[in-house]
Amino acid sequence: MYSPTTTRFTAALPAGRPALFLAPMREVTDLPFWRVLHRYGGPDVWFTEYFRAHATARLDRDLLHAIRHPPGGRPVIAQIIGRDIPALLRAAEALQRENLLALDFNVGCPAPVVCRKHAGAGLLRRPAELAAILAALRRHVSIPLTVKTRVGFTDSGGFDDLLNIYAAAGLDALTVHGRTASEMYRGATHYDLIARAARTLPCPVIANGNIISAGIAARVAKETGAAGLMLGRGCIRNPWIFTQIRELFADGHLRTRPTLRDLREYIGVLWHETKPAGFTEKLQVARMKKHLNFIAQKIDADDEFPRQIRRADSELDFFQICDKFLDRDAPFDSETPEQHLTNPGNPRVDCY
Numbered sequence: 001m002y003s004p005t006t007t008r009f010t011a012a013l014p015a016g017r018p019a020l021f022l023a024p025m026r027e028v029t030d031l032p033f034w035r036v037l038h039r040y041g042g043p044d045v046w047f048t049e050y051f052r053a054h055a056t057a058r059l060d061r062d063l064l065h066a067i068r069h070p071p072g073g074r075p076v077i078a079q080i081i082g083r084d085i086p087a088l089l090r091a092a093e094a095l096q097r098e099n100l101l102a103l104d105f106n107v108g109c110p111a112p113v114v115c116r117k118h119a120g121a122g123l124l125r126r127p128a129e130l131a132a133i134l135a136a137l138r139r140h141v142s143i144p145l146t147v148k149t150r151v152g153f154t155d156s157g158g159f160d161d162l163l164n165i166y167a168a169a170g171l172d173a174l175t176v177h178g179r180t181a182s183e184m185y186r187g188a189t190h191y192d193l194i195a196r197a198a199r200t201l202p203c204p205v206i207a208n209g210n211i212i213s214a215g216i217a218a219r220v221a222k223e224t225g226a227a228g229l230m231l232g233r234g235c236i237r238n239p240w241i242f243t244q245i246r247e248l249f250a251d252g253h254l255r256t257r258p259t260l261r262d263l264r265e266y267i268g269v270l271w272h273e274t275k276p277a278g279f280t281e282k283l284q285v286a287r288m289k290k291h292l293n294f295i296a297q298k299i300d301a302d303d304e305f306p307r308q309i310r311r312a313d314s315e316l317d318f319f320q321i322c323d324k325f326l327d328r329d330a331p332f333d334s335e336t337p338e339q340h341l342t343n344p345g346n347p348r349v350d351c352y
């Protein structure tokens, strides 16, 4: 029997298959990006980038705007990060007045600048403090409360103790990114640990990490027994992925099979939909190059496409390169080897 808040959380999710969550990704998953994903099917639940909660922080206005205008009217989870209990409670208090499916607390951010202040994944090294924060949030938050965690800081030896903390906190769901903070975004995801969380916790568990195709989604759902799947970098590369997962779970058949030309069209949509007002062409080229870090790899055998994109310095140049590699009807294979999703050359990804 779930608690009333957990029942409220699960009632908003689809029945008969794992619920699909967008992973929060700072400087990527803003409202314009949500709108792009929505054109291609989109997740069941939107997730905001994190709201900072510290003594002098104010709630980010763009994030608040996103919460109030979710594409398709689909439910939204807002994430907060911090460790100062009064500041967290203030942010939580304001956010729970919005129309949210849940409030999520970030225990996963591995950025050194965050962890040094003992926030994000830094809290994994301070279990007593983590427990105290969760207890305070649980007392004050009347809407569903969730956590997004990693499996440990440098190793997963304390994962069972961590699960005990989450079990005692009365969470309404736990997302597990199946890596330690030290593993950042590289290497295999520890799906066995996600499975352990799903078996042990009294609330739904959401599996996260390297779900980059419908086939992998089905495998992860089976292997972990998770109630939900969360997708990040995979949906930047392949916005059709949510539709493809739904198809696979509906009747085992994948009908949506985009071509490279479809991918080229998507890149055009991304450019136009995500360009902030007043952004110069140069700034938008730089921003698109970050997206292309995830999209352009393993399209041609020699990885000439990402190399050329890195040298593009105008809109014309950028799209001429896209046309050169993508203006054909060949099938687009989204399932690159997982290591290609982690781009060591992209500091924003590695420092998150």
Ligand SMILES: Cc1cc2nc3c(=O)[nH]c(=O)nc-3n(C[C@H](O)[C@H](O)[C@H](O)COP(=O)(O)O)c2cc1C
Residues within 6 Å of the ligand: 023, 024, 025, 026, 027, 028, 048, 049, 050, 079, 106, 108, 109, 148, 177, 185, 208, 209, 210, 211, 230, 231, 232, 233, 234, 348, 349, 352
């Ligand atoms: C650019 C970028 C920004 C991210 N920002 C956040 C964030 O704000 N909050 C968070 O909990 N996780 C954040 N993450 C982690 C993702 O939510 C997710 O856990 C991780 O990318 C693994 O999932 P994936 O393999 O599907 O990408 C970020 C990841 C990336 C690549």
